[in-house]
Amino acid sequence: MQISKGVEWAAHAAALLNGLPPGRGLKAEALARYHGVPAPYMAKQLQALSKAGVTQTSRGAHGGYRLAKPAEEITLWDITAAVDGPGPAFRCTEIRQNGPCGLKPEDCKRPCQIAAAFASAERAFRDSLAAVSLADLAGQVVKDSEPDHLLAMMNWLNAEADPLSEKSA
Template sequence: MESQDVQISKGVEWAAHAAVMMIALPEGRGLKAEALARYHEVPTAYMAKQLQALSKAGIVQSSRGAHGGYRLAKAATDITLWDITAAIEGHGPAFRCTEIRQNGPCGLKKTDCRKPCQIASAFAVAERAFRDSLKTVTIADLGAQVVQNSRPEHLSDVGHWLESETMPLSEKT
């Protein structure tokens, strides 16, 4: 049997990086999806899709037009990794029990399956722990770690890049 890795989508990674970068934006300024995609060397259309999902979830705000772009819609301390994950991948459970214990020659009757199976229960406990863990990490925490673990020259380069790429946002949303 071929093994498959279970993984969070690239979209969650890209959205989290974009959100952390937006912490450094000056008031009233934003970044275009194209600039964020270029910075991270990812496809613009795919970055735009992730930013639209963040916008729909109220994590970022967007402005359209020549002076359009994205910026955080609320404080970085109020945005968790779970918020970003849920915005990109949805709120539904990662594991969905299909009740295969009712299949096959010795399958249980539906009436014998009033309680969730032990496998579904174990996955539910693990998923709750995973979500609870992501809810404890804010993008402000991540931003502080980036600053703490980066060389001053790199932070200066990022600052100069942001200065050249940010633009005043229009009032149109």
Template sequence: MQISKGVEWAAHAAALMSALPPGRGLRAEALARYHGVPGPYMAKQMQALSKAGIVHAARGKHGGYRLARPAGEITLWDVMTAIEGRKPAFTCTEIRQNGPCGAEPEQCRQKCAIAAAFHAAEAAFRDHLQAVSLVEIAAGVVADSSPDHLRDVGRWLEKEAVALG
């Protein structure tokens, strides 16, 4: 399974927005500059997060993005599915029914061991990401950052955050 850069970028943007004070937001261009990524691509990720109800988008001169729900209610699974969709990573094509020794359909009423293993792994992956909220991500960032770095982030947020109307 390969997860796109868009998921990483959206998760970082959402984690950063969790530090915003109420009524404040960040423009997509500011989020792109902060993370050193292309603006149009960050805007695309923010639109997907907005469509999924993870962020609220305000348009116009005083526009920007802010989290649409409390950070504790937004999980990494929410972010990932907003960007990647909900299609399963593994799709069984019932290859065991093919070829000269293929099984008959009535012999394939249960999942084969291969499909069962992939589905179990995918369920564990989903369950883990559903258990990790933006609050936990933000707490990890704070724990891993120096006071100087946190002060720099706070100053940057004060400068870049816009009042959303």
């Protein structure tokens, strides 16, 4: 049971995109360089975010990524689901139907108690992540960081962020 590293990268990337001035974007290579991670694999995560509607992309010269929605409407669950898949982590294989005392399918309309308990636990997990938006994260980061670090971030963003063409994917 473990969450893929891509989720962490995607979350940090989305948080950084949230710091962009309006109407500008960052290319995948810049996002990877900022976080010190391999560019091609970071690109794969961003691709997943775009597919899920979290980010918008433009291709070609001056292409790049930006958030597709206001930061208040993007949660950590959205990002996790986009990268790791929205499906349940516990998959019931209905072994109660196997073996000498196996139940008949018609007696298995309701999910088994074990599967139900895991589904409930996953719901709690999901709800907890869905309660944290990119906007919440940004607020806490601004409050907790050293002023000169925030300044360095803004300088870097202003140097790297390109005006983005209007066409979106």
